Amino acid sequence: MALVKVENLSRVFDVSKPWLNRVIERRSKAFLTAVSEVDFEVEARSTYALVGESGSGKSTIGKMLVGLLKPTSGTVEIEGIDLASETDATKIDAIRSDIQMIFQDPYASLNPRWRVRDIIVEPVASRGGKTDGLAEKLLEQVGLSVQDAGKFPHEFSGGQRQRICIARALASEPNLIVCDEPTSALDVSVQAQVLNLMSDLKDDFGLTYVLISHDLTVVRHMAEKIGVLYLGRLVEEAAPEDLFQRPKHPYTQMLLEAAPQMDGFGREVQPPEGEIPDPINPPPGCAFHPRCPISQDVCKRQRPEMRVLNGSRVACHLAE
Amino acid sequence: MADPVLSIRDLSVEIPTRHGIVRPVDGVSYDIQAGEILGIVGESGAGKSMAGNAVIGLLNPPAHISKGEIWLNGQRIDHLKGDAMRRLRGKEIGMVFQDPLTSLNPLLRIGDQLIETMLTHLPISRTEAEKRAVAALEEVGIPGAAARVNSYPHEFSGGMRQRVVIALALCAEPSLVIADEPTTALDVSVQAQIIALLRRLCRDRGTAVMLITHDMGVIAEATDRVAVMYAGRLAELGPVRDVLTHPQHPYTHGLMASTPLASQGKSRLHQIPGAMPRLDAVPDGCAFNPRCPHATDKCRQAPVPRVSNGQAACWYPLVDEKVI
């Protein structure tokens, strides 16, 4: 059964200048569509990855999944409950403790004035739960020592801090953890330690991960299903083997080609053309068409629907 | 072989702190030839940027060069001060940093910044400099260069801005470019463009490039030779293909093996136990010995052998240990 069900999800930000400036400069309001009509499902106990470059809307989706942002339209259902529209406080509370998040910057995600013990048990303590020995138990589970509970965050390295973040995320015994670039601030060898820890914990606790990353190699290693985002739209969704061996969307193909490869010594890549367009004025039709090598007239006029193709889903008129 | 453009001999950098002296760069030696891209790779705290800063004389006091020599085109530069160093920095050494915004003056048109740099360092007229500014922007692939010389830095996207920085670094025709994480802040597709650009410029002009990065993929694709640093010391130095596919130093091997790409199809990534030592607690002997699976008493006591081309700083170099 799907644990997370995202349907037709969109988020628009008002990026207008203040009212007075608009009047004086005679500008109209400006809106940025960060996420546009995205839908996907995440199976329980699986890892679903969202990849994309900056401005692809992957972090915005993550924030909507955990309830930090409200969708402009569309729904996010977790265990059948939509946080944005649910009115029953007990249900909201129950879902809240089932969802946790791990953030990108291990230096900003821990309150520098709190001791590690208080940081880890906060999700439980704020609901009045029992916290005796909880921090110590969790610290050991994430590979730190019991003595670390009394220390402050600045006494730890980046990798250790990310372990503390994971311990905090585990405290309320969640089902779903949204990981927003969990290792992109970490060194390669530390990244390996943290990714291994995440894999182990997933097996031990039966967790479901939504992994948000720009790093294709991390995503390929961790995920069972990968959604590729471009300019706020889901352009392709496939299992890792399919995506990396037989990418169907031209954007996915470009992304894979451009990514540096460790065995690509002296590789002469034809670097991709152009850059990501301005999300305030996205191109009409398929958002990728100005950079697409195979685009045709239909791509400029009509936005492609998501369709199933050889077990993958792809939003392209021409992919086959 | 011709004389190297840059030659660093046994360089050490020290920082006195209230807990004692720490050495973020410790006895490092390497050369860069004309037209060559040397990659400096290592994890944070390995001292890779500090070595680059030492070359351009941009160490923040109280950090200072405590030992060793830096030679640029046959001239010793590690003792140069103030004006002499500043002249050299603009003329002979170009710099590209991670954040393109901080390398450009936000209040000046990019054309003016290029022209000013050229007029300071090249014996050319203003009209000539203006012509060259447009040519420089065209060379780094900025569309509509003739019009865009009059734009301000904030009018460019991140990738375009980094191109401008590269144009600025190269406009005085330096013999050495130091690029410190030039693509880290950029998206994958833009990163590929920038790497291709750096390689083309280096090949066409015979500029030597020191490319500092933590990204093994960038190293593999962009560089000719690579120096691996660990805890301020050189662990291994050699042609990039040899070092990455057949690492001799156990640290290089661990580093390569722990990338997700090398562990494809495995459920767990290779892990190096422990963490890099803090600079005020570097162990005796080989700095890597507490984390090394092959360490013996010799590694814990005796100083490790020097790195030379094709020889790792290790008593027991790995033979035929293929990673990828």
Place this chain on the structure above:
Amino acid sequence: MSDFPIPVKPKSRLRIALDSDLFYTFRRSPVAMVSAAVVLVLVLSAIFAPLIAPTNPFNPASLNLMNGFTPPMTPNAFTGESFFMGTDDQGRDVFSTILYGMRISLFVGVAAVFFAMVLGITLGLISGYVGGWTETIIMRTADVQLTFPSILVAMLIFGIAKGVTPVEYRDQMAIWVLILAIGLSDWVQFARVVRGATLVEKNKEYVQAARLIGRTPGAIMLRHILPNVLSPVLVIATISLALAIIAEATLSFLGVGAPPTQPSLGTLIRIGQGFLFSGEWWILLFPAITLLALALSVNLLGDWLRDALNPRLR
């Protein structure tokens, strides 16, 4: 997980304070240490004034009008008594009046700053965290108040408050009105700084993590954001203390502050300046020097604190 020795025992708050960079820079700054010593001595002698002062200047029974205008360190012509800092017109020991006056000055200063701080932090946190119209109203009010000199604001508040208090309570209430007036004229800078710091902190991921688990805005502001915006507040509080002491002295000097029955340093200076040209310089000079020493060393301490807490200046 680490193979390298790390201290096992969790550190106590005191240990952390002694190991901190702040304490380290303090030990290396002679100015800061001297100022701190002066402040400490002055504050302690104000607190223990009844034990230190030779006489109680407010007890009419201990006063002898014959002792009036005794110069410092010289025996009085009539009584033969000698005073360290001389006496004033009513024969009160100047040293004792200074000690008692400093109590009033410090009390008014500290209480006014505390009041301004609580008000400023609360409004700053709310406007920074909540934003929108709440922020607009609070911060525009602050902007408007900033266009008036704060001493004028204080005098205005003082005047209004005096007008509404019944005559028989006026002297009793004077001190509290003074605190209210100085505090209200000073909250703006606390609010501005706290709002700025809150805007930075509220976007950090630890605040998002707290929102995620459903903590209320009040809990997030108090437990998460407040401890992280206190450093700049501490700096402003110290510098404000010096300003508040001077503001109180100014108001008292102008005759709208502490009543003659409870003279502060400012009141003493006002009384003293009347005798300056008749040759009784000590009645003015000693309170003035004390005020100067107090305000200056608090200010220097604030300066040092600002530099020490600002990593960019290090």
